[in-house]
Amino acid sequence: GGGSVVSQLYAALGDMALLRAKSKGKGMMAWQVSFVGEGGDDYGGLFRESIRELAADLQQAVPTANSLFIPSPNQRYNVGMNRETFVPNPSLSSTSHGNQANHPSPIKLHFAFIGKIMGAGMRTSNPLGLDLPPLIWKRFLQQEVTARDLAGIDERFVRSLSLLRLHGLESSWASLGLTGSASIVGCNAFLGSSPLSPTSLSSSSPATLRSTAGGMAAGGHARGVGGGGELDLSARGSGGSETGAGAGAGVGAGASLVWTVRSASGRVVELVAGGGKRPVLFHERDLFASTALKYRLSEFDWAVEAMRHGLGQNVPLLMLPLLTYRELRVRVCGEVSVDLEVLKGIIKNKLDSADSERIMAWIWQTLEEFSNHERKQFLGFVWGRERLPRDTSGLQLEVRTQATHGDDHLPSSHTCFNALDIPRYSSLKVLQDKLRYAIAHCKAIDTDFAARGPQADDSEEDADHDDSHQYSPVHARLQSEGLEDHFGQFASDSAAEREVDGPQPQSTNAPCRIS
Numbered sequence: 001g002g003g004s005v006v007s008q009l010y011a012a013l014g015d016m017a018l019l020r021a022k023s024k025g026k027g028m029m030a031w032q033v034s035f036v037g038e039g040g041d042d043y044g045g046l047f048r049e050s051i052r053e054l055a056a057d058l059q060q061a062v063p064t065a066n067s068l069f070i071p072s073p074n075q076r077y078n079v080g081m082n083r084e085t086f087v088p089n090p091s092l093s094s095t096s097h098g099n100q101a102n103h104p105s106p107i108k109l110h111f112a113f114i115g116k117i118m119g120a121g122m123r124t125s126n127p128l129g130l131d132l133p134p135l136i137w138k139r140f141l142q143q144e145v146t147a148r149d150l151a152g153i154d155e156r157f158v159r160s161l162s163l164l165r166l167h168g169l170e171s172s173w174a175s176l177g178l179t180g181s182a183s184i185v186g187c188n189a190f191l192g193s194s195p196l197s198p199t200s201l202s203s204s205s206p207a208t209l210r211s212t213a214g215g216m217a218a219g220g221h222a223r224g225v226g227g228g229g230e231l232d233l234s235a236r237g238s239g240g241s242e243t244g245a246g247a248g249a250g251v252g253a254g255a256s257l258v259w260t261v262r263s264a265s266g267r268v269v270e271l272v273a274g275g276g277k278r279p280v281l282f283h284e285r286d287l288f289a290s291t292a293l294k295y296r297l298s299e300f301d302w303a304v305e306a307m308r309h310g311l312g313q314n315v316p317l318l319m320l321p322l323l324t325y326r327e328l329r330v331r332v333c334g335e336v337s338v339d340l341e342v343l344k345g346i347i348k349n350k351l352d353s354a355d356s357e358r359i360m361a362w363i364w365q366t367l368e369e370f371s372n373h374e375r376k377q378f379l380g381f382v383w384g385r386e387r388l389p390r391d392t393s394g395l396q397l398e399v400r401t402q403a404t405h406g407d408d409h410l411p412s413s414h415t416c417f418n419a420l421d422i423p424r425y426s427s428l429k430v431l432q433d434k435l436r437y438a439i440a441h442c443k444a445i446d447t448d449f450a451a452r453g454p455q456a457d458d459s460e461e462d463a464d465h466d467d468s469h470q471y472s473p474v475h476a477r478l479q480s481e482g483l484e485d486h487f488g489q490f491a492s493d494s495a496a497e498r499e500v501d502g503p504q505p506q507s508t509n510a511p512c513r514i515s
Contacts, residue, residue, distance in 0.1 A: 005057035018120040028124035048384035055129040073154035080155030085133040088303035091265040108306040115310020125389040127334030137325035160184040165289035170282040177256020186262025261292040334387030338375035352401040377439040
């Protein structure tokens, strides 16, 4: 929608090359951003925050019909490898054609824009944290992909297709149309009329992702089929079958396998003209399996090609063959795991000498006990990013002492200038509790102008934080005025701090401030 992070960034930056990268504060930026209702000055932190919010916006657990990316089938059904990954929404392929060769469709332009963001992230060492499976990265490198790669996205499909291909009895071939394998592959003539609740997408509500029939398959031959032109992205129920809209009227119950296939989005498409009514004969099972596999292996190519084109506007594509798909993934999306040893090489002890050794030891013990998710939250709190780039040689995070603050205060961060301020805590437990609370709940970037409203006061304690605002990613927008002069500059200051007049409350609704 128009209020999403990706749509706002695209509206402001879609026509820009994003090639310039200048330093402002500590770090490099490809654009400058502001947030509605907030007073954060962008010295790098807001820029990094906008990239982090973009990645979150693109990877919604419950997508809509227009989502650019959707959870992979392995994620939806919680099976197989790469369960955390997302894939381009193949249901958008039907809207990916422009009117002319030199007028790409808006959908392709959006995917090309994502590619430009990837390139800008590589140039500024600010990776875009997308979780894409190996198949997508291999197609970025224009490498051949196989059924093993598809299993890394949709293991149920690969296993079911193999069962159909290896079926050896012609007498029972037609009855396979009533099996769960045929339903998962999407080749049964009658798919049923009672869609099941997609528990893999939502435990309490039906799937929200629905796609209109009429999509393009590999080679341009496949098209959507189905009663009413819509199919649910539904999960397989306890009975072992996945259901959707009916198709294939006119095919007898004894010849219920037809030339259709289910895409990653759940939409059923015809593999050949009239495939919804054409039976798959027993001697055609190998041909059907290879055709279905070819379609599934290439169903994302149009989106990958658009992203690759966008990436090529910022980085030379000639360098890609020098990389493995794993190396490309890390360069574009950063390290998925936050390595404590890498953090030790980045974090610099600037604590007051009186408690330097003791507090620093507590910080290392806390980070060591953190889960990877908590370490990512820590990076987001202090840096405005959740992933470290491949090359961390130029990164530095200073840990400093908040001498006037004690156990009643949370730590503060300055994301533009890579600094973490730690109050003089009395024990390891207090430090751990305060830091965990801060990284999980302090989301505001609010000390660059006085915007606290009726709760604000003129106390001396707040004098150093008279620029204040509350951060809300939904209302983020780019500062488009004068953007041509600033899109190559990068910086944002965000420090998170919350002060209370007594012991730290446990309520998660307590107000937080970030400067």
